[in-house]
Amino acid sequence: MSTIIENEGDCRDEHQHVEASEPADLLVCERTANIFRALGDVNRLRLLSLLAHREMCVTELTLVLRDNLPAISQRLKLLRAERLVRTRRQGKHVFYRLADSHIAELIANGLAHGEELD
Amino acid sequence: MSTIIENEGDCRDEHQHVEASEPADLLVCERTANIFRALGDVNRLRLLSLLAHREMCVTELTLVLRDNLPAISQRLKLLRAERLVRTRRQGKHVFYRLADSHIAELIANGLAHGEELD
DNA sequence: TTAACACTTGACCAATCCATCAACTGACGC
DNA sequence: GCGTCAGTTGATGGATTGGTCAAGTGTTAA
Numbered sequence: 001m002s003t004i005i006e007n008e009g010d011c012r013d014e015h016q017h018v019e020a021s022e023p024a025d026l027l028v029c030e031r032t033a034n035i036f037r038a039l040g041d042v043n044r045l046r047l048l049s050l051l052a053h054r055e056m057c058v059t060e061l062t063l064v065l066r067d068n069l070p071a072i073s074q075r076l077k078l079l080r081a082e083r084l085v086r087t088r089r090q091g092k093h094v095f096y097r098l099a100d101s102h103i104a105e106l107i108a109n110g111l112a113h114g115e116e117l118d
Numbered sequence: 119m120s121t122i123i124e125n126e127g128d129c130r131d132e133h134q135h136v137e138a139s140e141p142a143d144l145l146v147c148e149r150t151a152n153i154f155r156a157l158g159d160v161n162r163l164r165l166l167s168l169l170a171h172r173e174m175c176v177t178e179l180t181l182v183l184r185d186n187l188p189a190i191s192q193r194l195k196l197l198r199a200e201r202l203v204r205t206r207r208q209g210k211h212v213f214y215r216l217a218d219s220h221i222a223e224l225i226a227n228g229l230a231h232g233e234e235l236d
Numbered sequence: 237t238t239a240a241c242a243c244t245t246g247a248c249c250a251a252t253c254c255a256t257c258a259a260c261t262g263a264c265g266c
Numbered sequence: 267g268c269g270t271c272a273g274t275t276g277a278t279g280g281a282t283t284g285g286t287c288a289a290g291t292g293t294t295a296a
Contacts, residue, residue, distance in 0.1 A: 106228060
């Protein structure tokens with residue numbers, strides 16, 4: 001008999017004590033997954049990493065990212081729908097910024113982890 | 119003339135100074151986006167939130183999540199490919215745990231943000 | 237060596253995502 | 267009013283994803 005107890009019968013027997021899984025967590029997971037999904041696209045993340053530095057208008061973003069305006073706008077639309085960014089209109093321009101400091105942290109943490117790989 | 123200087127001409131004139139965009143960041147963004155994408159699915163995130171507490175084998179995960187084994191295994195396969203989880207075989211069982219503390223933090227931060235919404 | 241348990245894998249299909257483009261709105265100057 | 271710049275929106279279509287299932291591998295006990 002080894003130190004590792006590995007006996008007969010279905011392994012389910014050992015896991016009978018299925019603790020009444022927290023039902024609230026499901027909602028939290030859904031909302032959190034939605035946020036992560038929004039962050040899980042290179043082009044959207046590049047947008048956000050720029051906005052992490054400072055507020056920028058759409059035209060400026062298209063110049064820095066060298067992409068066309070409707071494409072950028074569609075991505076921003078999704079980020080807005082997920083409440084990751086906020087907007088402010090100033091004359092003809094619409095300025096975008098990160099929604100709050102939590103989002104900024106999340107992005108910073110993610111990028112920090114992405115920097116130290118392989 | 120208002121306090122907001124909004125004059126004639128293309129707005130690109132004001133953004134000529136397109137700072138030589140950091141090329142390294144693109145790679146970082148790609149890798150980071152991949153991580154976020156892996157986190158951006160409810161079922162996968164539920165798996166990870168369980169593994170954040172403790173190491174668990176696949177059968178135990180299927181019991182807690184009340185899902186079929188191949189489905190869980192497929193999700194774990196993807197998480198393994200993205201290096202978010204590590205495995206350890208013990209007899210017939212394969213135990214999964216989060217890859218490192220960075221991942222654990224990222225998940226914790228995300229869930230914390232998901233908890234405080236609306 | 238056979239059987240049973242604990243997974244993993246490949247393949248197929250439905251759903252979902254993302255880029256593109258044309259058409260639209262909104263603000264300003266003339 | 268009209269035109270122009272700045273940006274948004276809806277629709278379309280191709281690519282990617284995620285669930286499901288049958289068949290596979292690995293380990294252990296008998």
